[in-house]
Amino acid sequence: MTPDTPASAPRLALFDLDHTLLPIDSDFEWGEFTTRIGWTDAQEFGRRNAEFFAHYQAGTLDIRAYVRFATEAVRQQGPEAAAAAHAQFMREVIAPAIRPQALELLRQHQQAGDHVLIITATNEFVTRPIAQALGVAELLATELERDTKGWFTGNVLGEPNMREGKVRRMEQWLAQRQWGWGDVHSTFYSDSTNDIPLLEKVNTPVATNPDARLRELAVQRGWRILDLFSATP
Structure with a gap:
């Protein structure tokens, strides 16, 4: 963390x-959606999906193995079917989950002139349309390798955007602009202990809808705690 960053420094709002x-x-x-539309076997896929999710919550996820698993149905169906399914997913699952509290928080930072980025471990295929729906142009997600035809191979391209990888991906983003951590004032909103490395790096860590372990850590360290959806039924 760099508490003596100049007041005039560019401001980053990371989410x-x-x-x-x-x-x-x-x-x-x-993953659950692909089962509902008949792309995956409900019992076997559901079991493995829940198992990977539990590993994510515990901070023990092998993200490369998960990406191979999570993109298998998409890879088999091909680009056109995948795009149509994702559009349906946006309508049926994501749009109802977008809350005004989240949009307002994003707009506050955007209107203040901050550089707003979504930085997520979830892969780019799933998340890029979501970032667009939230009105955020800059997305750092786990990137997917493509074959010579431009379609996904099931492998991660470069470094997964998770845990310490988020820090390194952010440092690459900063370096592209000839900035370092000391040249910016950075705020990061996250719910997960997986994001402790980046929360520890920024000027202003905000434990947002935190899981129990992150909430406890935030209390210990005096980090701000934001329960963004506490008023949501």
């Missing part, structure tokens, strides 16, 4: 996505 800006996990819900 995790799942359970932070959305009250759901978009990655998990996409």
Whole structure:
């Protein structure tokens, strides 16, 4: 953390996505959605999806293995079917989950002139349309490798955008603008202990809808706690 960053420094507002800006996990819900539309076996896929999700919550997820699993149905169906299914997913699952509290928080930062980024471990196929729906142009997500035809291979491209990987991906983003952490004032909103490395790096960490372990840590360290959806039925 760099508490003596100049007041005139560029301001960054970084947001995790799942359970932070959305009250759901978009990655998990996409998996459940593929079962509902008949792309995956309900029992076997549901069991494995829940198992991966539990590992994510525990901070033990092998994200490369998860991405291979999570993109298998998409890869088999092909680009046109995948795009149509994702549009349906946006209508049926994501749009109802977008809350005015989240939109207002994003707009406050945007209207203040902050650089607003969504930085999420969930892969780019699932999250790019969600970022667009939230009105956020800049997305750092786990990127997917493509084959010579431009379609997903099931592998992660580069470094997964998770845990310490989020810090390194942000540092690459900063370096592209010839900035370092000391050149900006950064705020990061997240619900998860998986994001402790980045929460520890920014000027202003905000534990947002935090899980129990992050809430306890935030209390210990004096971090701000924001229960963004507390007023949502």
